[in-house]
Amino acid sequence: MLYPFDHDRFRDRILHWFARHQRDLPWRQTYEPYHVWVAEIMGQQTQLERAAEYFRRWINRFPDIRAVADASEQEILKAWEGLGYYRRARNLQRAARQLLADHEGEIPADYQALLALPGIGPYTASAIVSIAFNESRPVLDANVSRVLARVADIDQPVRCQAVQKALNRLLWELVPADGGVISTRP
């Protein structure tokens, strides 16, 4: 177990790695909240390389929240065709209409407000406030779990509950919520 180790130094190395090796994905061109939102929904249980093409077409077809809200469900599902988990597409449109009705057509910058939208759970809400609004809110995904499990020298299966709990504790020590701005912007 490499643990305990220098958390600040580890975090800096991760950020440095990202700055050098991050993939050129279409949602990393801008960090516009609408784009971040669509990207995060498409990324749910989907390999990012595959979501990339769909994202480009989606943004071209539906440039903003209003375009999503105004579209027919058929148009929405057509743009989603092949991605799977079609409830994500329906929830995207439900949320778009909800945003126009209740949030002046804007993506809220608040974690709890995001959680209240259909299709947005803890993971996606954390991702949106972190990436689009620069609020530090750590969350485990498959890659984070894999890297941290290796750093902490955990040999049990990464997905089991006990390991996830331990990794989550470690993650929150590394990246405390709202613990100062950590910019990964180019």
Place this chain on the structure above:
DNA sequence: GTCCTGGCAC
């Protein structure tokens, strides 16, 4: 069979 930047109903 497994996994992928999960969310949701039960």
Place this chain on the structure above:
DNA sequence: GTGCCCGGAC
């Protein structure tokens, strides 16, 4: 807490 949703890559 468990099961389901979808499709492709391996």
